[in-house]
Structure formats: C-alpha cells, structure tokens
Amino acid sequence: MYSEKVMDHFQNPRNVGEIEDASGVGTVGNAKCGDIMRIFLDIDEEGIIRDVKFKTFGCGAAVATSSMATELVKGKTIQEAMQVTNKAVMEALDGLPPVKVHCSLLAEEAIHAALWDYAEKNGITIEGLERPKSDIGEHEEEPEY
C-alpha cells in the first residue's frame, strides 16, 4: 500500500522538532481527520531557507509528507520553496494511496503558512503566495468510499 520511501520517512522522519525564534511558523489542520501540522522556517537575509523543522500530530502519511517536504525546501530560496506543491512531495515519495492524498496538502499549506508568517513579520510580499487556510478540510469535498 505504501512505497518504501513513505515507510522510511514515516519511520525515520527528518527535521522533526522546533526552531526557537523562527523566521516564520505555520500551523494548519484538517478538522475532518483532526490532524495538525506545524512548520518552522529559519530564513537568512538572502531569502535562503537555512533550516526547517516540523511537528505533526497526525497520521503516518502526514508525518512522511512533512518529512519529505522539509527535505525539499531546506537550503532553497523562497521562490523555490513555493514550487514544493503536494504533487511534488508525493512524487518524491513515489506516490500515496488516493485516500491519503489530502495528507500531503497539509505539508504544502503548512509551508505556505510559515512563508506567510515570515512575509508578514518582514513587511514583504511573496509572489504567488495567498493567505493560507488554517483548516484545509473546510472546502474539501466529501471523500467517496
């Protein structure tokens, strides 16, 4: 059901933890499944993401996608981090089962929320970044089983 990469990132998640005085912090949840993800970004003066950590209170797929998402944005510019969509995360994990696709959206939204927080703190605008939703389940369609 799960790829080896998903199992690896679930069992040995990378970048777990918190960053004190982070440049940006983003928290998003999905009220439907009750899962919550928080991402911390440390961004330097040149706009490079020097460090990133996450805490996820959620399912295994949410843990694996947050782990992979943090690996994909580490050392990147803000604009490069904007390209880390849930599809990119899923591809890097060699796919997720269809019922678990929504979990990868948490990772994308949490990164966007942390970037939004960073932009607000610094009075800047990040091209293509929209105000993140704190509950990504709000407008989600009912899953079919």
Ligand code: FES
């Ligand atoms: Fe909710 Fe995976 S079941 S994030």
